[in-house]
Amino acid sequence: MQDLRVQFATSGGTVTAVDGIDFEIDRGEIVGIVGESGSGKTMTALSILRLIPEPGKITSGRILYGEKDVVEMTDEEIREFRGNEVAMIFQDPMTSLNPVLRVGFQVEEAMAAHARFTRDQAKQRVVPMLQRVRIPAAKDRVRDYPHQFSGGMRQRAMIAMGVSNEPSLLIADEPTTALDVTVQASIIELLRDLSRELRAAVILITHNMALVASLCNRVIVMYAGRVVEEGPTRAIFKNPQHPYTWSLLRSMPRIDETAKERLISIKGLPPDLGKMPPGCKFHPRCKFRIDRCFTEEPPLDEVDPMQRARCWVLMKNVPEPETKA
Amino acid sequence: MSAQAAPTPATDPTLKAPLVRIEDLVKYFPAGGGLFGRTVVHAVDGVSLAIEAGETLGLVGESGCGKSTLGRVIVRLLPATSGHVYFKDTDLTKVRGEKLRRTRQEIQMIFQDPYASLNPRMTVGDIVSEPLRNFGVARGRKAEQKVQEVMRVVGLNPNFVNRYPHEFSGGQRQRIGIARALVLEPTFIVADEPVSALDVSIQAQIVNLMEDLQAKYDLTFLFIAHDLSVVKHISDRIAVMYLGKIVEIGTSNAIRDRPLHPYTKVLESSVPVPDPDLESARKPILLKGEIPSPVNPPSACRFHTRCPIAQQICSEVEPPLEMKENGRFAACHFPGQL
Numbered sequence: 001m002q003d004l005r006v007q008f009a010t011s012g013g014t015v016t017a018v019d020g021i022d023f024e025i026d027r028g029e030i031v032g033i034v035g036e037s038g039s040g041k042t043m044t045a046l047s048i049l050r051l052i053p054e055p056g057k058i059t060s061g062r063i064l065y066g067e068k069d070v071v072e073m074t075d076e077e078i079r080e081f082r083g084n085e086v087a088m089i090f091q092d093p094m095t096s097l098n099p100v101l102r103v104g105f106q107v108e109e110a111m112a113a114h115a116r117f118t119r120d121q122a123k124q125r126v127v128p129m130l131q132r133v134r135i136p137a138a139k140d141r142v143r144d145y146p147h148q149f150s151g152g153m154r155q156r157a158m159i160a161m162g163v164s165n166e167p168s169l170l171i172a173d174e175p176t177t178a179l180d181v182t183v184q185a186s187i188i189e190l191l192r193d194l195s196r197e198l199r200a201a202v203i204l205i206t207h208n209m210a211l212v213a214s215l216c217n218r219v220i221v222m223y224a225g226r227v228v229e230e231g232p233t234r235a236i237f238k239n240p241q242h243p244y245t246w247s248l249l250r251s252m253p254r255i256d257e258t259a260k261e262r263l264i265s266i267k268g269l270p271p272d273l274g275k276m277p278p279g280c281k282f283h284p285r286c287k288f289r290i291d292r293c294f295t296e297e298p299p300l301d302e303v304d305p306m307q308r309a310r311c312w313v314l315m316k317n318v319p320e321p322e323t324k325a
Numbered sequence: 326m327s328a329q330a331a332p333t334p335a336t337d338p339t340l341k342a343p344l345v346r347i348e349d350l351v352k353y354f355p356a357g358g359g360l361f362g363r364t365v366v367h368a369v370d371g372v373s374l375a376i377e378a379g380e381t382l383g384l385v386g387e388s389g390c391g392k393s394t395l396g397r398v399i400v401r402l403l404p405a406t407s408g409h410v411y412f413k414d415t416d417l418t419k420v421r422g423e424k425l426r427r428t429r430q431e432i433q434m435i436f437q438d439p440y441a442s443l444n445p446r447m448t449v450g451d452i453v454s455e456p457l458r459n460f461g462v463a464r465g466r467k468a469e470q471k472v473q474e475v476m477r478v479v480g481l482n483p484n485f486v487n488r489y490p491h492e493f494s495g496g497q498r499q500r501i502g503i504a505r506a507l508v509l510e511p512t513f514i515v516a517d518e519p520v521s522a523l524d525v526s527i528q529a530q531i532v533n534l535m536e537d538l539q540a541k542y543d544l545t546f547l548f549i550a551h552d553l554s555v556v557k558h559i560s561d562r563i564a565v566m567y568l569g570k571i572v573e574i575g576t577s578n579a580i581r582d583r584p585l586h587p588y589t590k591v592l593e594s595s596v597p598v599p600d601p602d603l604e605s606a607r608k609p610i611l612l613k614g615e616i617p618s619p620v621n622p623p624s625a626c627r628f629h630t631r632c633p634i635a636q637q638i639c640s641e642v643e644p645p646l647e648m649k650e651n652g653r654f655a656a657c658h659f660p661g662q663l
């Protein structure tokens with residue numbers, strides 16, 4: 001993905017939801033995209049499938065899948081690409097399943113829709129697919145309706161539909177946000193296993209930093225439609241350079257905290273995309289800002305061979321940041 | 326009660342001055358469409374608890390286990406099916422008339438969804454001052470002053486009194502809900518998932534605000550959430566709920582470090598931490614099966630259908646919620662063995 005920009009023409013003017021995003025993902029890799037709601041995570045993911053809702057548009061950039069540019073694909077090509085190469089899993093499995101059709105039939109339909117299988121093959125594969133996503137007693141449950149499934153089972157069924165065609169890219173947008181922690185844990189294990197079994201690239205979109213730590217090789221942190229930091233998971237968690245990443249990691253309570261420490265909160269709110277502040281988009285909330293931050297937007301620069309951050313200051317240059325935050 | 330009766334969580338001898346005591350509280354809902362038309366949802370099924378004055382008691386458990394229902398029965402938004410809720414010395418399930426009104430003033434609730442819980446057609450000023458009017462505490466200038474004061478306390482600009490809820494962000498709306506809960510100067514607040522709907526950076530603002538308010542006004546909190554990390558952070562003690570029953574109670578550190586009940590252990594092991602090194606070592610204990618229906622809860626120990634260490638006895642004899650050590654209660658035949 002190179003210099004991707006997604007804009008919405010609204011009554012209040014043009015809103016830039018995603019501004020100049022670059023990233024790469026390889027087979028077998030799990031990349032996390034984190035950020036607050038409205039930071040552009042979903043739009044970034046949808047643009048890979050060219051599924052940006054009206055009146056949104058990809059106004060610049062390239063999305064290369066192998067040699068092909070998704071932005072330039074014909075309607076025929078994009079349909080094939082969506083059907084055969086990519087699977088997307090959404091937050092709320094209930095709204096994506098048809099309530100009046102049996103779960104097994106919906107999985108079958110999903111497979112039959114792909115050119116790869118005949119109707120008979122699709123039928124044969126339903127139970128193995130449900131087993132693959134670890135739905136207990138899958139044989140007995142194929143004839144159930146979605147409402148007879150628990151939230152976790154519905155999410156599994158959605159994943160089964162997504163991966164039934166052995167995609168090489170799996171995009172999971174907040175796949176566990178609506179689920180209980182015990183169920184979340186099992187879905188995360190499932191995604192981990194599937195990425196290995198399918199050797200697929202996985203993009204996990206979430207606002208939960210801890211999930212990223214558990215599953216991802218690489219992390220992209222988004223703020224106000226921009227990538228503000230990216231790098232290997234370990235570097236991002238152990239050595240965050242952008243003040244937003246640094247604060248985010250300290251703003252969430254940790255179950256392993258020993259003494260009760262006050263949470264570091266980020267004051268204020270993310271900016272309204274229609275009324276972006278000048279300079280660094282984070283400066284109204286940043287505790288480490290300098291004069292330059294008010295007027296000039298920093299580029300996403302290398303801070304380490306593998307790590308990039310969009311900041312004039314960088315946390316490594318702030319002595320004792322805790323005392324300032 | 327006889328002198329030698331075993332302590333229940335409601336009579337926990339390690340508590341000094343319980344503000345709220347809940348005894349054998351039951352709340353059933355009629356379940357529609359039962360085969361014989363008489364099935365019930367066992368939403369809260371015999372809960373005993375005490376909440377110490379000035380403490381935060383956390384209540385955790387999976388979706389549908391009865392947390393919100395318990396909270397709503399405690400503040401009397403819902404009538405109890407049976408059992409007692411003592412606030413100071415008043416039984417809230419029995420009290421009526423003037424005494425009820427005075428007691429209710431001291432008990433407030435904060436809701437999960439800052440979008441749904443505020444009337445969209447009322448201004449912030451009207452929303453926050455409504456309890457003052459309802460309880461005839463203050464009106465006119467005095468009410469206005471009080472509203473401005475609490476808005477300042479929760480970090481809202483008092484100039485916004487004439488705005489409507491949709492003009493505020495989620496975090497600000499939650500502050501409006503908190504302002505409304507504070508305006509009657511309560512002593513006890515039930516907060517039902519007050520931060521679950523908020524972004525991480527905003528969650529921290531609200532958690533810090535609640536801690537500050539507690540210190541400033543000596544508040545007692547029942548803090549309901551499904552996120553064990555948040556509950557662990559804010560609570561002095563934690564009660565763990567499963568299918569309508571409390572299965573374990575203890576101090577937050579004890580609950581995390583030495584869970585006695587297998588379900589607590591499972592919950593604790595499922596929570597990810599934002600540290601890749603620790604995460605690569607963490608092994609969540611995955612539960613088999615699903616949470617059973619509260620219409621037909623399993624016999625005896627309700628967790629036996631999913632418990633990794635269940636034995637024969639677990640489906641035959643219900644383990645009582647007993648004090649296993651000082652201030653530690655657990656309902657399990659094999660505590661601490663998972």
Ligand SMILES: Nc1ncnc2c1ncn2[C@@H]1O[C@H](COP(=O)(O)OP(=O)(O)OP(=O)(O)O)[C@@H](O)[C@H]1O
Nearest residue numbers: 354366368387388389390391392393394395551619
């Ligand atoms: N008015 C009602 N009528 C019938 N059943 C109800 C009613 N309210 C709640 N229930 C049922 O009671 C049980 C407990 O619900 P409750 O809302 O207390 O759960 P909870 O622990 O707060 O869950 P969550 O974490 O999803 O908020 C559930 O099975 C629910 O479906």
Ligand SMILES: Nc1ncnc2c1ncn2[C@@H]1O[C@H](COP(=O)(O)OP(=O)(O)O)[C@@H](O)[C@H]1O
Nearest residue numbers: 008017037038039040041042043044054055273
């Ligand atoms: N149909 C639309 N019209 C105008 N703006 C939109 C539309 N859909 C999304 N946006 C804006 O694009 C931004 C990014 O949205 P999204 O990618 O969904 O965020 P995230 O997934 O990070 O929560 C948000 O500010 C959102 O309001």
Ligand code: SF4
Nearest residue numbers: 280283286293311312
């Ligand atoms: S560029 Fe300045 S305002 Fe922006 S994050 Fe860095 S220090 Fe803060």
Ligand code: SF4
Nearest residue numbers: 626629632639657658
């Ligand atoms: S009583 Fe038995 S089934 Fe219940 S939690 Fe304890 S060991 Fe598990």
Ligand SMILES: [Mg+2]
Nearest residue numbers: 038041042173
């Ligand atoms: Mg989204």
Ligand SMILES: [Mg+2]
Nearest residue numbers: 392393394517
């Ligand atoms: Mg609830």
